[in-house]
Amino acid sequence: MEIVNIHQAKTQLSKLLTRVALGEEFVIANRGVPVAKLSPYQKTITTPRTPGRLAGQIEIAENFDEVDEHILRLFEGEEA
Template identity: 60%
Template sequence: MASTVNIYDAKTQLSQLINRVELGEEIVIARHGRPVARLAPLLPQRTDRTPGLLAGKIVIADDFDVFSPEDDRDWYGE
C-alpha cells in the first residue's frame, strides 16, 4: 500500500521520499487530502531483442516431437 504525504511535506522531504521510492515504495502526493500525483520506482527499460543471439547454442533432440505409445499411456493413462 502506498504512503500518502501532502505537497508541503513532499517539498521539504523530497530526498527522503526518493530514497524510499528507490527501495520499492510508492508515495502518493496529496493536495488538501486529495491524491494528485504518485512517486513510483522506474521499471528497467527493455533492450531490443537480437534475433539469432542463441544460434548454435540450443540443441533439439531428433526425437523431440515423436510421441510413442508409451508416452501416450503415460500422458493419458491408457
C-alpha cells in the same frame, strides 16, 4: 500506500526518494486529493523491430479481410 501532502513532499523529497529507491511508493496529495504517484523508476527494455523476422512462419488466408455477414449483423444489433 502512504499519502504525502505536497508541502511534506517538497520539504522531504530526498528522504522520500531514498525510500522509493528501496521499493516504496507514495501518493502525493493536494489538500487530501491524490494528484500524483511517486514510485521506483523502471526502465523498459525494448528490442528493435526486425522486419521480416517471421517470414515463412506465418500464413495469411486469402480471405482474411472479407466481412463475415453474421458477425456484422451481430455488431449492428440485427441478431441476438
